[in-house]
Amino acid sequence: MVFVINKFIENKKQWFVIGAAMLMAVFAGAMSALLPWFVAVGLFAFAMVTLFIIRQPFIGILLIAFFLPFERLGAYEFGNTTIRVAQILLLITGLVWFLRLVWKRSYSFVRNPPLIPLSLFLVVVLASLTNALNIGRSVTVLIYVIFTASLAFVIPNLVVTKKQLQKVVIVLLVSFVLVSGFGLFQFLGDMTGLPQEVTGLRELYTKDILGFTRIQSTAYEPLYFANYLLIPIAILFALFLAGNNVIRSGWTIALFSLGVVNLVLTVSRGGYLALAVTLLLIGVIYFKKLFIVRNIVIIVIGTVVLFWVVLQTLGTGGELFTLDKFQEHVTNAFYGASYDERIETFDQAFIAWREYPIIGVGIGGFGPYVARHPYYIPHDGWRIVNNEFIEILAENGIIGLLLFMSVLFVLIVRSIKAIMVARDNYLRAIMVALLGVCLGIIIQYQTFSTLYVVHIWFLIGSMVACQNIIFNNQKKADVLLDANA
Structure with a gap:
């Protein structure tokens, strides 16, 4: 005892x-x-x-x-x-x-x-506080950025094996199915007249505004939901082309279709462009497998069915909805009030940068810089640039922008190296998918500018974790070869 x-x-x-x-x-x-x-x-x-x-x-x-x-x-x-x-x-x-x-x-x-340039970037962000017009807001944004960016450090230290990575992917896909199902309910419910209390939609995205619903599911805005959907969609597409047995092909195609339909229903121009870039990169890497007869037949039939489903779904809008309205909203990237506002914020951002070229006007400082008074919040909230790279240039100067781009450069180069040496089919597919999403988000970052998005830093952390697992497996394989030589 x-x-x-x-x-x-x-x-x-x-x-x-x-x-x-x-x-x-x-x-x-x-x-x-x-x-x-x-x-x-x-x-x-x-x-x-x-x-x-x-x-x-x-x-x-x-x-x-x-x-x-x-x-x-x-x-x-x-x-x-x-x-x-x-x-x-x-x-x-x-x-x-x-x-x-x-x-x-x-x-x-x-x-x-990537942690080295990221740490230096955060040092510059901290230094930019000296130019902040609204120090309270800038400190708050800085805390958010450091907090969410910590995922890039924590995840690689806790996800260190293939088995753990597989569990993360499975949980991510389960969550994706739930929120995508809710997204479809949200669309059909709003189009058929259910109240916002039931659908969970913000008024700005109901059919009464554009004639069709823009789904946001559980996200804050449609563009963030579209941005998140890139991760599971890319993983499913890469696993399908890689021919991995983790998920059966039938289920992979069904879940992939579910994700694409949801992304289309967000009616996010940036999301569409990001999806195209993501799928294009994955298709290029798996070029030989993409153009085998079986996959060509599946992709052609799937595309036709998806197109029909989307048209039928959008057609539930009744008299308010027309394809012309939908097409106009999707293609008016270079005209209209939204375009004029975007150009105006770009001009203001470059003015701010020319005034503070080295370390910018302070993290989160663009809104206070262009406001009537830096401590008076406009009725529609602080303005943003709607382009992450230009906003970083304005808020953190040329040094901050170069360091942030260095983070992405190191991340992309290391991912390419991992893909080239990967011997495990599953790990290679996941690495290809995450790299595709990374490039897709870089493209979508031309249309929005929020740095402290949790799922983006989760992606970065997962990329580093996957890279490390691949490199560690390679070293173990090389050791075995040397031992048997």
């Missing part, structure tokens, strides 16, 4: 988990007496999830992957800040992982070359 007790005491991790459980139980119990029952339930769920992450931080990555698209629905408005589940999970996972390192006194990290 004494021996058992001594062994139990020696297990510090077990004591830590039990102690944390007791504290959280007491906290949740106290809150249930002070707050409504649903808050108490939420706190209890939060406590349970935290315990799972404490025992295995990798679970936190899986949960983040699941909750990536839940930007608006499933989020909580706290003052002027939206608290999202993925952000809370990132905070818990990051803290737990860091505290485990401190507890074990082990500070070994995996290779992460």
Whole structure:
């Protein structure tokens, strides 16, 4: 008995988990007496999830992957800040992982070359605060950027095997199916007259505005939902062309079609262009497999069916909807009020850059710079450039832009090297897919400018993780060859 007790005491991790459980139980119990029952339930769920992450931080990555698209629905408005589940999970996972390192006194990290230019970029961002006109806003945006960018550091250190990467992909696809199904419901529900309280649509995207619904599913805007959809769509397309047996071809085609239909229904011009670039890159890399008879037949039939489904779905709009309206909205990239506003913000951004060419007007400082007063929030919110690279140039200067582009350059070059040496069919397919999404997002970044998007930094972290797994497998294979030589 004494021996058992001594062994139990020696297990510090077990004591830590039990102690944390007791504290959280007491906290949740106290809150249930002070707050409504649903808050108490939420706190209890939060406590349970935290315990799972404490025992295995990798679970936190899986949960983040699941909750990536839940930007608006499933989020909580706290003052002027939206608290999202993925952000809370990132905070818990990051803290737990860091505290485990401190507890074990082990500070070994995996290779992460993009982290060097990223760190320098964040230093420049920090220095740009000296030019900020609204220091409060700039500091807030800086915190958001550093917080979300931490995914590029945390994920590669927690996803270190092929099996773990496969689990992340599966969870991501499960979440994708759920939010895509909700997206279709959202479209059909709004087109047939269901109220916004049921569909969850913001008024700006209902059929009463354009004559057809722009779905956003659980995301904040259609363009963010389209941006997120690039990840599962690319993974499914790459796995289909690679001929991997992880998901059967029939299911792969069905899920791919579901994703494409949802992306089309976002009516996001940037999303369409990003999807085209993403699929084009994957098709080029898998050129030989793309043009075999079986795949050509499937792609042609699938394209015709998808086109018919989209037209039939859009046709539920009744008298308000016409194909001319839809075509006009999709193709008016170079005329109209939206185009004029975009050109105006570009001009203002270049003016700001010429005034502060080295480190810019401060992170998050473009809105205050062009506002009537830097501390007066316009009724329609702070203005943005709607082009990430031009906005970085204006807010962080030429140094910030070059460093940010260096992050992308290192990420892309390292991905290409990983693809070239990959011997595992599945890992190569995932790497190709993630690289395609990266290029697609770079293209879509010409039409919006938000740097602290969680799923984008999740993508970057996943790319580095996949690269490392491929390189590690290559080294192991080379060692075996040398041993057998």
